[in-house]
């Protein structure tokens with residue numbers, strides 16, 4: 001299991017709304033009208049990834 005922290009690349013799409021690229025904002029509004037996943041800052045933990053495999 002591994003934590004999923006917000007890194008620089010994530011901020012391109014999940015950063016504060018006023019820092020997002022205008023074209024991206026437009027795409028998010030049309031494709032994901034209910035998106036609430038913005039306003040994060042670097043280092044915040046967004047979740048965790050797990051891998052399971054049969055032994």
Ligand code: HEC
Nearest residue numbers: 004005006007009010012013014032034035036037046047
């Ligand atoms: C190219 C744009 C883009 C980038 C870069 C990106 N995401 Fe996302 N992410 C999205 C979109 C779009 C969704 C779907 C939002 C929705 O369904 O409302 C999403 C959904 C998520 C979700 C699930 C929804 C939620 O808010 O819980 C998580 C967690 C997430 N992203 C984490 C990350 C992390 C961590 C990174 C960096 C490693 C990252 N994302 C990079 C666009 C992006």
